[in-house]
Amino acid sequence: MCGIVGAVGHDQCGAVLLDALKRLEYRGYDSSGIVTLHGGKIDLRRAVGKLVHLEATLAARRLDGNVGIGHTRWATHGGVSEDNAHPHVAANRVSIVHNGIIENHRTIRKRLELAGYEFASDTDSEVLAHLFLEAFDAGLDAVRATKSILAEIEGAYAFAILATDYPNQLIVARNASPLAVGIGDEACYIGSDALALAHLTRKVIYLKDDDFALVSADNVAIYQSDGSPANRETVIVAASPGIVDKGGYRHFMEKEIHEQPDAIAHSLAAMTDNKGQLTATMQVDDLRAITGIVMLAAGTSHYATQVARYWIETLAKVPVVCEVASEYRYRNPVASAFSTAVAISQSGESLDTLMALRHASSCGLHTIGLINVPGSTIARESDFVLPTRAGPEIGVASTKAFTAQLTVLLSFAVALGKAKGTIDTERAAQIHSQIQSLPGLVGRALSLFDTIRPIAHSLSQARSALYLGRGTLYPLALEGALKLKELSYIHAEGFASGEMKHGPIALIEEGLPIVALLAADEIMAKASNNLREAAARGGQIILITEERGVNEVDFVNTVITVPNVDPLLAPILLAVPAQILAYLTAVEKGTDVDQPRNLAKSVTVE
Numbered sequence: 001m002c003g004i005v006g007a008v009g010h011d012q013c014g015a016v017l018l019d020a021l022k023r024l025e026y027r028g029y030d031s032s033g034i035v036t037l038h039g040g041k042i043d044l045r046r047a048v049g050k051l052v053h054l055e056a057t058l059a060a061r062r063l064d065g066n067v068g069i070g071h072t073r074w075a076t077h078g079g080v081s082e083d084n085a086h087p088h089v090a091a092n093r094v095s096i097v098h099n100g101i102i103e104n105h106r107t108i109r110k111r112l113e114l115a116g117y118e119f120a121s122d123t124d125s126e127v128l129a130h131l132f133l134e135a136f137d138a139g140l141d142a143v144r145a146t147k148s149i150l151a152e153i154e155g156a157y158a159f160a161i162l163a164t165d166y167p168n169q170l171i172v173a174r175n176a177s178p179l180a181v182g183i184g185d186e187a188c189y190i191g192s193d194a195l196a197l198a199h200l201t202r203k204v205i206y207l208k209d210d211d212f213a214l215v216s217a218d219n220v221a222i223y224q225s226d227g228s229p230a231n232r233e234t235v236i237v238a239a240s241p242g243i244v245d246k247g248g249y250r251h252f253m254e255k256e257i258h259e260q261p262d263a264i265a266h267s268l269a270a271m272t273d274n275k276g277q278l279t280a281t282m283q284v285d286d287l288r289a290i291t292g293i294v295m296l297a298a299g300t301s302h303y304a305t306q307v308a309r310y311w312i313e314t315l316a317k318v319p320v321v322c323e324v325a326s327e328y329r330y331r332n333p334v335a336s337a338f339s340t341a342v343a344i345s346q347s348g349e350s351l352d353t354l355m356a357l358r359h360a361s362s363c364g365l366h367t368i369g370l371i372n373v374p375g376s377t378i379a380r381e382s383d384f385v386l387p388t389r390a391g392p393e394i395g396v397a398s399t400k401a402f403t404a405q406l407t408v409l410l411s412f413a414v415a416l417g418k419a420k421g422t423i424d425t426e427r428a429a430q431i432h433s434q435i436q437s438l439p440g441l442v443g444r445a446l447s448l449f450d451t452i453r454p455i456a457h458s459l460s461q462a463r464s465a466l467y468l469g470r471g472t473l474y475p476l477a478l479e480g481a482l483k484l485k486e487l488s489y490i491h492a493e494g495f496a497s498g499e500m501k502h503g504p505i506a507l508i509e510e511g512l513p514i515v516a517l518l519a520a521d522e523i524m525a526k527a528s529n530n531l532r533e534a535a536a537r538g539g540q541i542i543l544i545t546e547e548r549g550v551n552e553v554d555f556v557n558t559v560i561t562v563p564n565v566d567p568l569l570a571p572i573l574l575a576v577p578a579q580i581l582a583y584l585t586a587v588e589k590g591t592d593v594d595q596p597r598n599l600a601k602s603v604t605v606e
């Protein structure tokens with residue numbers, strides 16, 4: 001992951017780069033650093049931990065200079081320490097920031113060490129600094145040096161180089177990791193995404209894979225990896241709301257849970273035409289051409305695909321498989337069985353999902369990106385985009401993006417079913433009107449905080465928990481368990497409740513908390529039998545269900561109810577109390593809710 005930034009031509013370089021890093025902290029928060037060139041000399045500040053520590057370092061010793069680069073790190077190679085924090089500096093002449101992984105760094109490092117280059121960190125990234133030093137020592141200019149280094153390194157990268165030999169420019173390059181160049185009035189900037197530069201400029205050039213560029217205050221010269229010049233379009237990105245604040249909530253996650261009625265309403269609006277008809281903003285012929293779908297995603301987004309499979313197969317009779325993106329890409333899948341790949345990603349930057357999408361595309365599949373961040377790499381590379389309009393999601397744990405994804409996926413299933421003739425206009429309109437009631441229903445579910453607080457208090461004492469669901473609520477059980485473990489560090493597993501008797505039921509002992517998700521659907525009686533079996537063995541059931549589900553499960557004491565809802569919509573509505581439970585349990589445990597340990601918001605390494 002990691003976030004990189006750079007500026008050239010701006011007098012307040014240190015301050016501007018710190019601001020830009022604040023917008024990228026979602027990409028990692030193990031350490032951070034900024035380097036500038038001042039009076040021909042490299043000046044470096046780094047700090048371990050969150051950006052506030054770097055901010056304090058800069059307040060104590062400010063950084064001058066009008067060219068600089070900065071970094072916020074999610075550790076991959078080498079532990080969390082100041083030595084491993086970026087920027088890395090070689091011989092006080094070359095400094096680098098890097099996002100990605102240089103896969104052949106060991107071989108390169110060995111070669112450079114034999115040649116006398118001294119390393120100061122355990123990172124893969126530091127080889128870049130010494131490679132540039134070596135190339136400059138050999139008399140190569142910036143273009144020839146970069147070209148030869150790109151030919152040697154393997155892996156994913158976006159990097160920026162600041163060198164005393166080229167005091168008025170930055171050298172930048174990318175392959176598979178995102179990189180945007182911002183064009184200001186008297187300065188140019190670089191950032192891992194355009195959001196990082198939103199306080200500086202809206203004019204942005206996105207480099208393509210294997211591009212590199214020499215960026216100076218008044219010029220951006222772009223090259224392909226063979227050294228031939230390239231032209232890349234300058235785009236105007238949408239105005240950003242600036243650094244998003246917590247709006248009076250204690251955590252971004254709490255705020256984002258509360259933003260779900262809006263996120264759902266805006267995402268639904270994006271799926272309808274100006275007559276209010278659900279069209280998925282695709283032509284009917286494009287929808288009709290879809291004969292089989294492979295869904296590609298990671299983490300919470302992957303669980304959204306698993307819910308969608310039920311909807312699409314039921315409503316549109318189109319076969320769907322859901323693939324964990326990191327597995328799909330590398331197991332030579334028989335892609336030809338499907339016409340279409342749908343990549344689902346909040347960030348639009350998850351490298352696993354991007355690589356899976358590219359693989360599907362190279363196998364001849366049409367691609368659809370279901371993306372929350374406009375202009376992100378997956379959005380740009382997909383044939384069609386179905387946007388979620390959840391707005392910036394800052395808390396590391398996905399909440400409003402998940403329910404927005406589900407809303408768009410259900411709307412897509414309806415539009416597809418209509419185009420295919422598997423549901424008639426009347427049924428489509430009926431489901432559409434149900435979906436339109438979601439913002440209101442979710443709004444009512446938000447009043448559950450006080451009900452859930454004491455339940456979260458006792459859950460916070462547990463060492464382990466199970467989540468159970470059937471049908472569309474099975475993926476929701478997986479998602480609920482993920483939320484609990486990533487936020488409160490309590491071990492949690494999700495299971496299909498019908499599968500318990502085939503093995504996992506052995507885990508149940510007296511007092512084990514079991515979060516059970518239950519909807520009033522055709523499988524309800526069987527699902528409640530499964531819960532009875534778990535309760536009979538000492539499981540403490542925490543039931544999350546609709547009001548009418550309560551009578552079905554009279555053997556349970558702890559019940560969280562949401563308003564009655566059409567079974568199709570149940571996974572969206574029941575997601576809300578599951579999120580609140582995980583959130584409040586983490587608050588009880590005092591963990592870092594918005595930035596849990598070892599995680600980052602946007603995962604741009606494979």
Ligand code: F6R
Nearest residue numbers: 299300301345346347350397398
């Ligand atoms: C968990 C969570 C992650 C993401 C996953 C994919 O709460 O947020 O599991 O869902 O890293 O991220 P995107 O959707 O940005 O591709």
